Amino acid sequence: MHFNRQLKRLEIQPVSGEISIGGTWGSEVVHANTKSGLVETESSNGVFSAKNQAQENKNLAAANEKRMNGTSYASSSLNVNGFVEGERYSMTETKVATLDGSSDGHVTSNSFSKIQKSNGNASSYSSDDELVSIEGNMCASATGVVRVQSRKKAEMFLVRTDGFSCAREKVTESSLAFTHPSTQQQMLMWKSTPKTVLLLKKLGPELMKEAKEVASFLYYQEKMNVLVEPEVHDIFARIPGFGFVQTFYTQDTSDLHERVDFVACLGGDGVILHASNLFRGAVPPVVSFNLGSLGFLTSHTFEDYRQDLKQVIHGNNTAEGVYITLRMRLRCEIFRNGKAVPGKIFDVLNEVVVDRGSNPYLSKIECYEHDRLITKVQGDGVIVATPTGSTAYSTAAGGSMVHPNVPCMLFTPICPHSLSFRPVILPDSARLELKIPDDARSNAWVSFDGKRRQQLSRGHSVRISMSQHPLPTVNKCDQTGDWFHSLIRCLNWNERMDQKAL
Ligand SMILES: NC(=O)c1ccc[n+]([C@@H]2O[C@H](COP(=O)([O-])OP(=O)(O)OC[C@H]3O[C@@H](n4cnc5c(N)ncnc54)[C@H](O)[C@@H]3O)[C@@H](O)[C@H]2O)c1
Numbered sequence: 001m002h003f004n005r006q007l008k009r010l011e012i013q014p015v016s017g018e019i020s021i022g023g024t025w026g027s028e029v030v031h032a033n034t035k036s037g038l039v040e041t042e043s044s045n046g047v048f049s050a051k052n053q054a055q056e057n058k059n060l061a062a063a064n065e066k067r068m069n070g071t072s073y074a075s076s077s078l079n080v081n082g083f084v085e086g087e088r089y090s091m092t093e094t095k096v097a098t099l100d101g102s103s104d105g106h107v108t109s110n111s112f113s114k115i116q117k118s119n120g121n122a123s124s125y126s127s128d129d130e131l132v133s134i135e136g137n138m139c140a141s142a143t144g145v146v147r148v149q150s151r152k153k154a155e156m157f158l159v160r161t162d163g164f165s166c167a168r169e170k171v172t173e174s175s176l177a178f179t180h181p182s183t184q185q186q187m188l189m190w191k192s193t194p195k196t197v198l199l200l201k202k203l204g205p206e207l208m209k210e211a212k213e214v215a216s217f218l219y220y221q222e223k224m225n226v227l228v229e230p231e232v233h234d235i236f237a238r239i240p241g242f243g244f245v246q247t248f249y250t251q252d253t254s255d256l257h258e259r260v261d262f263v264a265c266l267g268g269d270g271v272i273l274h275a276s277n278l279f280r281g282a283v284p285p286v287v288s289f290n291l292g293s294l295g296f297l298t299s300h301t302f303e304d305y306r307q308d309l310k311q312v313i314h315g316n317n318t319a320e321g322v323y324i325t326l327r328m329r330l331r332c333e334i335f336r337n338g339k340a341v342p343g344k345i346f347d348v349l350n351e352v353v354v355d356r357g358s359n360p361y362l363s364k365i366e367c368y369e370h371d372r373l374i375t376k377v378q379g380d381g382v383i384v385a386t387p388t389g390s391t392a393y394s395t396a397a398g399g400s401m402v403h404p405n406v407p408c409m410l411f412t413p414i415c416p417h418s419l420s421f422r423p424v425i426l427p428d429s430a431r432l433e434l435k436i437p438d439d440a441r442s443n444a445w446v447s448f449d450g451k452r453r454q455q456l457s458r459g460h461s462v463r464i465s466m467s468q469h470p471l472p473t474v475n476k477c478d479q480t481g482d483w484f485h486s487l488i489r490c491l492n493w494n495e496r497m498d499q500k501a502l
């Protein structure tokens, strides 16, 4: 998996579901014997295996039911992006026509027909309408001569491209199918016991009591090296008994992720955004204890910090790992007249915003996707948010709230001067560029997670794409449980008095 590259000492494993390749529905030839009530199946490559009969009969019972209902299509099973024996399989859902008494004239019969296929010939029998094979695909019945489709479906490949390279994937049985959902629970399991923790706290003198408690627990009980930021280290250095606390140089944090096994945050959402900003490349797993006001992203309560930290270090009771959410970040880079401005690369956890700043004029922002002009924003500005950021500024501007596992980016205009300009959600493969055109009435401003605000002059642009490095957060419960819990706890999502019975 793409995200795994950055996680050196740990493994992340999809938790649910085995990989299986499904979706043979559309390529099956169906035999239905109305007299015996039995239903047989034969795969399109002509091989019928007895040991599969029970399963296939089950399938066919379902197929039969569809026929009874007069359904002319069978949907392929919802499916995959799996790797089986080194081959990649398709990830597309499709509907596949079946051979039944549908109106397209393949087989016509007023009852179930038995259809056999061999060497390109097909014949069809019916209990009340005996069919006689004439030649080739032609069959005679009491109602006349019908043409039975006998040719095997064409084989196909699925070609994926990211614009630079192509990958050809095999499609089983000429049917596009998913074998499992593309997003699943992720579990963090250590290969060796973590040794170093970075303890981050909200800026300022607040929360020192809590920081001291956690630092002592991690050092004395869990025998871990405890790192803090230099400003916090200055405070610890003056407290007797905390000489074990270490720090690092903030001028160069490029190799910090190689020295830190996980990050423990004390504060609100701002501390997590700060952690994201500290790690420009790979980010170690982050466990956060809510000591702020809202704390949408801070899933753990401070009271349980001992137990929760033990679980991160040693795994929980049921498994040797903990659930995590890989939070997508966006890589943003500022360009001037098509040339990258040195040192202007930012990875955001919530969003990048281009707005009019203090200018009284409408901002005019050209928006490109893979170099194609998709629209011009004329309004206060535009937000490009991650699923994590979907519950922050983007929601306030009318964007949807998106589960952090959904691989996408949100494109949300801010007060657009056009009634039809609705927020949209783009795939994670989108490559956006927000550009201030030469005919804009004024400059614009850009900010990254609400910080590092700077001016964008005419000709400047910000290019935005999915960052290779997500921010992994440790779940209290699991990805979905934590998210709904935060929606209700922080945003009162759909809170309503229960209606009484009549
Ligand atoms: N109108 C708005 O809603 C608005 C305006 C500006 C910035 N913001 C948000 O503030 C963020 C910066 O946060 P800060 O703490 O540095 O600034 P801040 O101190 O202004 O706090 C912003 C608030 O947003 C909440 N928040 C942050 N990220 C969140 C998320 N992913 N989901 C739900 N709530 C979240 C925080 O808990 C805090 O209460 C920006 O990334 C932006 O999303 C929101």
Ligand SMILES: Nc1ncnc2c1ncn2[C@@H]1O[C@H](COP(=O)(O)OP(=O)(O)OP(=O)(O)O)[C@@H](O)[C@H]1O
Residues within 6 Å of the ligand: 200, 201, 202, 203, 229, 267, 268, 269, 270, 271, 272, 273, 274, 291, 292, 293, 294, 295, 296
């Ligand atoms: N260690 C830090 N260093 C620098 N800035 C920080 C640090 N911790 C937090 N901040 C900043 O301080 C501000 C307040 O952070 P805090 O954690 O209280 O979040 P918050 O936005 O108030 O969230 P909440 O509403 O959840 O309490 C944020 O803007 C954040 O970016």
